[in-house]
Amino acid sequence: MSHVGVPRGTVRKRRSLALLTAGVLTIPALAGCSSDSEETSRAVPQDIAPAARDRVADGSMVNWAVDAMPTTLNAFQADADTATTKITGALLPTLFPMDAAGHPKLNPDYLESAKIIEREPKQVVLYKLNQQAVWSDGREIGAPDFVAQWRALSGKDSAFWTARNAGYERIEKIERGSDDLQVRVTFAKPYADWRSLFSPLYPKEITGSPDTFNDGARTALKNTAGPFQLKGVDKAKGTVTLVRSPRWWGEKAKLDSLVFRVVAPKDRTKALADGTVHVTDIDAATADRIALALRDGSGGQPLTHGPGADLTPAAALRSWALAHGSDEKQAEIAQAAREANRKAVVAYGAEQKALRGYAVRKSLEPAYTQLALNGESGPLADDRVRRAVARALDRQELAETVLKPLGLPAKPLGSHLALAGQPGYKDGSGALGDQNTKEAQALLADAGWTQGGAAEKPKDTKAGSEAEKKDAEKEEGTEKADKADADEKKTDKTEAEEKADKDADKDTDADKADRAATGSDESAASRAEGLYIVGQDDKPGAGPARSAATHVLAPSRDAAAQSIALLRQAGAVSGDSAAAKVTAQDKQPGGAAGAYAPVGTAAPAPASVKGPLGKDGKTLTLRFVLPSGPGSQSLRGVGDRIAAMLEKIGIGTEITKVPDESYFKDHIASGDYDLALYSWPATAYPATDGRPIYAKPEPATDGSLLVEQNYTRVGTDHIDQLFDQAVAELDEKASRELMKQADARIWAAAGSIPLFQRPQLVAVDKKLSNVGAFGFAAPRYQDIGFTDRQAAGSPADRKK
DSSP states (O other), X not given: OOOTTOOSSSSOOOOOOOOOOSOOOOOOOSOOOOOOSOOOOOOOOOBSOOOOGGGSOSOOEEEEXXXXXXXXXXXXXXXXXXXXXXXXXXXXXXXXXXXXXXOBOOOTTTEEEEEEEEOSSSOEEEEEEOTTOBOTTSOBOOHHHHHHHHHHHSSXXXXXXXXXXXXXXXXXXXXXXXXXXXXXXXXXSOOTTGGGTTSSOOOHHHHSSHHHHHHTTSSOOSSOOSSXXXXXXXXXXXXXXXXXXXXXXXXXXXXXXXXXXXXXXXXXXXXXXXXXXXXXXXXXXXXXXXXXXXXXXXXXXXXXXXXTTTOOHHHHHHHHHHHTSSOHHHHHHHXXXXXXXHHHHHHHHHHHHHHTTEEEEEEEEEEEEEEEEOOSXXXXXXHHHHHHHHHHOOHHHHHHHHHGGGTOOOOBOOOSSOOTTSTTXXXXXXXXXXXXXXXXXXXXXXXXXXXXXXXXXXXXXXXXXXXXXXXXXXXXXXXXXXXXXXXXXXXXXXXXXXXXXXXXXXXXXXXXXXXXXXXXXXXXXXXXXXXXXXXXXXXOOOOOOOOSSOOOOOOOHHHHHHHHHHHHHHHHHHTOXXXXXXXXXXXXXXXXXXXXXXXXXXXXXXXXXXXXXXXXXXXXXXXXEEEOSGGXXXXXXXXXXXXXXXXXXXXXXXXXXEOHHHHIIIIITTTOOSEEXXXXXXXXXXXXXXXXHHOOOEEOTTSOEEOTTOTTOOOOHXXXXXXXXXXXXXSHHHHHHXXXXXXXXXXXXXXXXXXXXXXXXXXXXXXXXXXXXXXXXXXXXXXXXXXXXXXXXXXXXXXX
């Protein structure tokens, strides 16, 4: 499956899949719950065809499809991607992999124990290493490897090209413990997410110098410490080959070799049918093909789907008549078409027969899709408009659109910082409120967006105003009056023509006003350019261009007043009683704030809104950027539904479809959008990994904005403070409570609206066990293998 819209090399990625059973993903309904306790929720279980190791055959090879060749095998570099994560997971130590509940769990292959042994005056963590743990060259894993990785990632030496140093900059020193198997790490500042460090752990030969760190691990890893070791990277063939490690001290890998093979998403159905891959992420269309293949079985009946299946008897008869008619030219064309269709039917049938050898493993991927609202400028810089967008969305409907057809639990996600089933998950969406069309319309009215606003002139209009036009006409009339006696006939004719011209001008102005208010013009050019506007046929007038320099967000006094009630509600939802109170400094002139709008707010627009709302002569139209690739149909379908929901409250959307390869870099990261859909992977360490995603943007010296990974450009000082407190809180329960408070405020800011946990579908050879949809948990590569000994061997040699 293509993963368009998932930022690359930004946060820790633990991708996995799981089996859907009769169990249901339990997420309480969206409500303003104020309980401090964690919600009871269950993750969808794994779907990996589990089998005991003694039932799995030794030997054989497995081909696993990836989207592209990894540009680096150094997971700490900016261009590391999901292929990097998969490959290094089989080669290098991960000290605390995530378990099935999305919680970090000690890995006994590398550690006997790891715990905080001192909290005052400074935090000290003591690692006790597995005494058998060695690198593939025979050297023991020990303190020198920890020290080298800390120095490379601490951020103190810019010669190391690192993508992140979170946590490592808090370390004061690393030293040997009472023996070579103990590593003692002392922190200068408390760090709650210390388990996130040193995973993956690289040998000192890689991290010991900038040269080896920057370039030594891009295409090779000479020293590894996993159940597999790297045999070779073949860019021409698009393969990365791993083989069983003879130095591995744990349970021996069942497979002789594991090959990660590049297969484009569009080619995966054919690759499965050809037997060139055993394991691959797939889209819903390929999953349907496999389901149909299994349903059809080997009954020998003609297929009711595929090429030619929709050919009616009348069309078939006409085709036969043309192919055997007297018109030789038409007959030749018809015969060629019939032969092409026959070949397509045969090829499709052969593919379907081959696809019977695969099963579709499905679950919810540890990643979620969100609607991002760019609050840098334009209408969405007003938090009332952002909240109106959020409250117009039926998130349950959107979740059902994507998940229900796949047989997966369709529940909207209630948190930015945890997924259902993870420790600390709590539905915080009550801080913003449920879907409510009237409330959304009231928010827009309070922000000044009204039904007739598109036809209004800006209040500060001076140049070219109607008054100036009348003065000019009056002066012109006076000059003509002076010449009336000299040329009466000419003057009469001129006045008549001028009157007709003025009438025509008035009609034109009225027509323009009507078109601006109703959006009735057609724009074929805009449609040809790959965009269309929901709720408005005309291409919108050019609004204020985005400045090259990004400006710091500062809410207006009205917007600040509007936020008081929302922040109070966020405090109630998160259990922060202090935040739930409104102090005197919060109050603004103009009356007390209501539930979502101050007293005196204009009445909501009618329930049936026709056309976009407007203000100061401009329509309320948002640019919605979506990827155009073949693997993004589902995402575009969600975008269309969102556009329809926004149209109901008077917000127009200009949908622009862009190539997948430029979607994130050229649009999301650069801020060239109003609305966008993209995903973030799950993490066991939200205090560390979530902060750069939701941190308040800060001004740079050149006047631009430093956004880290907060591509919505929406943030607050309070959110930052909660992250800072949580990452320094060593009491795990207290840290989670701080994260819940932060999540409630992220909801209230309405820059990011979580929609649903992403589905993941994996096609797997039916004879393979312990591989497929892993859910939160990291794969155990050493357990993967065939349960049928006769299945061992290259997939190209097997007949399905």
